Amino acid sequence: MLDVADVRAARERVAETARRTPLEYSHTFSERTGAEVYLKLENFQRTGSFKIRGATNRIATLSPAEQEAGVVTASAGNHAQGVALAATRIGVDATVVMPEHAPISKLKATRTYGAEVVLHGADYEAAAERAHEIEREEGRVYVHAFDDEAVMAGQGTIGLEILDERPDVDVVLVPIGGGGLISGIATAIKARRPEARVIGVQAEGAASAADSLRKGSISEWEHVDTIADGIAVGRVGDLTFEVIRERVDEVVTVSDSEIATALTALLERSKTLVEGAGAVPLAALLSDAFEYEEGETVVPALCGGNIDLNTLTTVVMRGLVETGRYLKIRTVLEDRPGALRRLIDVLAENRANIYAIQHDRTSRDIAMNAAEVVIDLETRGPGHVEGLVGDLRERGYEVEILV
Structure with missing residues (x-):
């Protein structure tokens, strides 16, 4: 299983490409909730998302022969951009398969970072099937979006950064799609501060991890439906599920209305733009989806800011209606x-x-x-x-x- 030593080793590799993102105290959300709220602003990351961390670590660990063969991956957008940039920086050829309805902004950005983009299927699972076909046909290395220990370790560097600035952290809130981000962060947090709680948050319309924990085995959803397209994954990973089961304290869900309200509040009060998946942790805090003590230090990890402008218009309007x-x-x-x-x-x-x-x-x-x-x-x-x-x-x- 992933170890904190893997996360520490990833830190130096990740630093070559990724930024150390701010951890900002929020007076607004602290007053509103009674907690001491610090926002981990990973939406300020290069490519606009945490995904660059895991992609950089995975590609940096490729052998010379694997680098020569090139890489392929599937992604709804953020992992695509991370792989594209990380591969381009060290001269590795990258092909990315994205769902046909991937946000235009993420599609354009992936191409700009240097990857060849193939559009296929209605969702991540269909795109992944095509990516594996390309892997076999062209002999490329498949860079999984989440179910890979090197990717998980790269994402876990966020946890190390949180602990560097808030070693007294009580609760860390992390979005869950396939589970790579929370696996890495939970591994880092629990190793240095085991009493801190790591709470996963999923959208109600894509809650495979929460469902899997209830059942005790991995549950696969044939259909997912949420405005948080970055975590619209129908199945948690095999490797990530084991880490989540051992190191994550709780997984809660939030509605699309709650996500829209949180996104709108971040825009209005913190002047911070996030995508739906990035608003999910704050949505859990504002909607009292979990229990916490007044005065506890709570860190919502705002994992990305790559929201399509058409989607933003819809989500903001939804947030205004809800409030x-x-x-x-x-x-x-x-x-x-x-x-x-x-x-x-x-x-x-x-x-x-x-x-x-x-x-x-x-x-x-x-x-x-x-x-x-x-x-x-x-x-x-x-x-x-x-x-x-x-x-x-x-x-x-x-x-x-x-x-």
């Missing part, structure tokens, strides 16, 4: 002069800001003498939304909340 900052309603008015103005006056009295209005007199779903109105509103929180909708209904408007 009562955005509201979309539908109502029906009598088709008479002044009816829309009176509705707008009610909204103004309640200090709701209008983003957009759609006024339709031709809908077949309403009476001939009526008009359907759909309004997008900026609101100030759940209490404001409740008061606004209540006032509208008291004044006789039949209000349907659309978002």
